[in-house]
Each structure stands twice: as C-alpha cells, then as structure tokens.
Amino acid sequence: KAGVTQTPRYLIKTRGQQVTLSCSPISGHRSVSWYQQTPGQGLQFLFEYFSETQRNKGNFPGRFSGRQFSNSRSEMNVSTLELGDSALYLCASSPRTSGGHTDTQYFGPGTRLTVL
Amino acid sequence: AQKITQTQPGMFVQEKEAVTLDCTYDTSDQSYGLFWYKQPSSGEMIFLIYQGSYDEQNATEGRYSLNFQKARKSANLVISASQLGDSAMYFCAMSTESGGGSYIPTFGRGTSLIVHP
Numbered sequence: 001k002a003g004v005t006q007t008p009r010y011l012i013k014t015r016g017q018q019v020t021l022s023c024s025p026i027s028g029h030r031s032v033s034w035y036q037q038t039p040g041q042g043l044q045f046l047f048e049y050f051s052e053t054q055r056n057k058g059n060f061p062g063r064f065s066g067r068q069f070s071n072s073r074s075e076m077n078v079s080t081l082e083l084g085d086s087a088l089y090l091c092a093s094s095p096r097t098s099g100g101h102t103d104t105q106y107f108g109p110g111t112r113l114t115v116l
Numbered sequence: 117a118q119k120i121t122q123t124q125p126g127m128f129v130q131e132k133e134a135v136t137l138d139c140t141y142d143t144s145d146q147s148y149g150l151f152w153y154k155q156p157s158s159g160e161m162i163f164l165i166y167q168g169s170y171d172e173q174n175a176t177e178g179r180y181s182l183n184f185q186k187a188r189k190s191a192n193l194v195i196s197a198s199q200l201g202d203s204a205m206y207f208c209a210m211s212t213e214s215g216g217g218s219y220i221p222t223f224g225r226g227t228s229l230i231v232h233p
Contacts, residue, residue, distance in 0.1 A: 033220070043207065043223040056218040088159055102149055102168060103211070103219060107161035 002027065004093050004108035012114045018079040021111045025072050025093030031055075032074040033105060034066060037088040046089075049074055050096060078113075086115045118143045120208050120224035127229045129198045136183070137193040137227045139208030145169075149211040150191040151221060152182065156204040164206075167191060198231045205229075 005024045013019050025032050034046040045058040049068035066076045072093075078085055089112075092105035119142040129135040141150065152164040167175045167182045175182045183192040191210075195202055205228050209221040 042225045045220050048218055048220060050218070056214050056220055090159075090161060092161070102166070104151065104163055104166055105221060106163060107153070109158065109160040112159065 004091060004106055006089075006091050006108040006111050008111060009109060010112050010114075012116060013081050014116050015081055015083060017081050018077065019081060019113060021076045021078075021089055021091075021113075023074045023076070023091030023093075023108060025074070025091075026095075026106055029093035029095050029106075030072055031094045031096040031103070032068055032072065033092045033094075034074070034076050035090045035092065036060075037090060037110075038086075043090070046076070081115045083115050086113060088112050118145075118210055118212050118222040120210050120222050122208055122224035122227050124227045125225075127227055129195075129229065129231055131200060131231055131233050132197050134194060134196045135198055135229065137195070137206050137208075137229065139191045139193065139224060141189050141191060141208075141210045143189075143210060143212055145212045147212075149219075149221075150182065150184070151209040151211065152180070152191075152193045153207045153209065153223075154202075154204045155207060155226070161207070165193070195229075200231050200233060203229060203231045 031050045033048040037043045048056045052068045068074045088110045090110045092107045094103040094105045121140045148169045150167040154162045165177045181194045205226045207226045208224040211219045211221040214220040
C-alpha cells in the first residue's frame with residue numbers, strides 16, 4: 001500500500017498570504033489528522049477529519065481550517081499567514097476501524113512552510 | 117489532562133549496543149494506547165511500536181521493545197543492537213479518548229538519539 005502523501009513538500013510564502021496544503025491518506029483510511037511541529041512548541045494537534053466531518057480541533061486560531069473530501073483526501077488552509085506559522089505540517093491517517101486507542105496513526109513526510 | 121514526559125533531550129549510543137529511551141505518562145483514563153515514533157531528519161514520523169494499557173505482555177517489533185510498567189506509568193523504548201540509521205528523534209505518544217469518539221494522541225517533546233560508529 002502506498003503511504004500517506006503530502007503536497008507540496010516545501011513552501012515559501014510571505015506574511016498576509018494564504019496557503020493550502022494537501023494530504024492523501026493511505027487507501028482505506030477514513031481518518032485524517034493534521035499537526036503543526038515547531039522547535040519551540042513541539043508537535044501540536046490541529047484537527048481531525050473523519051468521513052468528511054471535523055471530529056476534533058486543537059487550540060489554534062480560526063485562520064487554520066481544513067476539510068475532507070469523499071475520497072478521504074484532506075486539505076488544510078491557513079489564511080493571513082504570520083511569521084509564527086513557519087513550521088512542519090504533518091498529516092496522519094488511521095483506519096479508525098476499531099474506533100479506539102488501538103488505532104495507529106501513520107504520518108506523511110510533511111510540508112515545510114516558511115513564512116517570510 | 118493527558119501528559120507525556122520524555123526527560124532525555126539527547127542520548128548517545130555506540131553502534132551495536134542497546135539503548136533505552138525513557139517515557140512517562142499521566143492520565144486518569146483506564147483505557148489508553150502508547151506509541152513510539154521515529155523522526156529522521158527528513159521529517160517523516162515513522163511508527164515503531166504500540167502498547168495497549170490492558171496488554172500484559174511487553175510489545176516487541178524486531179529490534180524495538182516497549183518496557184511497559186503500568187504502576188509506574190512508564191513506557192520506555194528499548195532499541196537493541198543500535199545501527200547508524202537509528203540516529204533520529206524519537207517521540208513517545210499516548211492515545212486516549214478526546215470526546216466524540218475521537219482518539220487524539222498526545223506527544224512528548226522527543227529524545228534525540230545519535231548512534232556513533
């Protein structure tokens with residue numbers, strides 16, 4: 001099976017712009033989660049989508065949004081970019097077949113966003 | 117609130133030796149999962165091993181084993197016969213119910229492992 005893919009891998013934007021990141025989960029996986037990773041804050045949960053519905057959301061401003069399509073692919077959007085949004089954005093998929101803590105999240109390679 | 121603590125910011129080990137990476141957790145839930153991930157410099161988080169809170173046996177996956185001590189709330193990762201390719205950041209994570217049937221893992225700050233030839 002192909003792994004989780006994320007595009008683009010690298011992105012440079014300027015303050016005030018917006019950006020859209022894409023994630024394709026492992027075939028058959030219905031849950032997609034997004035994380036932001038920075039040296040200062042570590043790995044922080046952004047949101048989770050399951051069957052096109054947002055099931056959980058982390059503590060991030062409304063500038064961060066996402067969606068999931070019927071084929072489970074997901075996009076994440078950040079509007080009005082700030083310097084502090086520079087980070088590695090990781091997407092993870094899981095099958096959610098057991099519906100519990102045994103579900104393992106499998107991560108993509110990430111998108112490294114630099115805001116100038 | 118759930119919390120994962122990794123007290124070793126950096127570890128060094130000689131090639132072919134074993135190394136233990138520490139992880140302690142805090143939760144009031146009875147049902148939870150514990151995970152270890154490896155993150156090389158390329159950035160991708162690679163799943164290594166899983167341990168359920170009700171599992172009585174320590175999990176093993178090849179050279180990786182998880183030393184699970186429930187009473188002490190610790191879930192240390194043991195890597196046997198270290199290889200140069202093991203050099204990476206290692207993250208411990210715990211999954212508990214976050215509401216609405218959603219299980220969101222909480223991650224520790226990570227331990228940087230460097231394997232010397």
